[in-house]
Amino acid sequence: MVLGLSLPAFTLVHVIISLIGIAAGLVVMFGLLGSKSMPGLTAIFLLFTILTSVTGFLFPFKELLPSHIIGIISLVLLAIACLALYGMKLKGVWRPVYIVTAMISLYFNVFVLVIQSFLKVPALAALAPAVPPNPPGGPVFAVVQGVVLVFFVVLTIGAWRRYKPMTFA
Numbered sequence: 001m002v003l004g005l006s007l008p009a010f011t012l013v014h015v016i017i018s019l020i021g022i023a024a025g026l027v028v029m030f031g032l033l034g035s036k037s038m039p040g041l042t043a044i045f046l047l048f049t050i051l052t053s054v055t056g057f058l059f060p061f062k063e064l065l066p067s068h069i070i071g072i073i074s075l076v077l078l079a080i081a082c083l084a085l086y087g088m089k090l091k092g093v094w095r096p097v098y099i100v101t102a103m104i105s106l107y108f109n110v111f112v113l114v115i116q117s118f119l120k121v122p123a124l125a126a127l128a129p130a131v132p133p134n135p136p137g138g139p140v141f142a143v144v145q146g147v148v149l150v151f152f153v154v155l156t157i158g159a160w161r162r163y164k165p166m167t168f169a
């Protein structure tokens with residue numbers, strides 16, 4: 001039991017939280033490319049991405065895993081993104097700091113989504129079998145993760161160049 005929920009129920013809640021964060025984050029990412037702030041959706045993205053990392057630490061574990069390290073890094077990046085956005089109002093260097101930290105956090109969630117998809121979806125698992133306790137591997141998995149990485153690098157650079165939040169004197 002985790003937070004009064006069975007492990008399968010808690011896992012479902014964690015997955016739903018993750019998917020909401022990813023969906024909101026992708027919309028926010030494309031908004032940045034169009035120089036649209038989307039404050040409400042940005043808050044949802046940041047909140048649910050933080051919740052994704054936090055709930056990930058509530059699963060039973062005996063040792064520090066790569067997923068925990070990604071979660072720790074993500075929480076640090078999200079704290080910086082929140083400071084840049086809400087504390088520093090994206091002034092000066094804080095605009096690119098926000099873009100990079102928020103998009104890396106989104107990338108980490110998508111990275112984990114791809115891993116979990118290859119572990120849980122039978123058709124994908126057949127293409128890149130995992131040997132427990134190792135994650136999936138092989139050329140198909142590497143290509144998919146490579147495409148995801150390139151996608152995020154290109155769009156993060158695009159957002160960095162194009163996102164100019166409105167400022168009011």
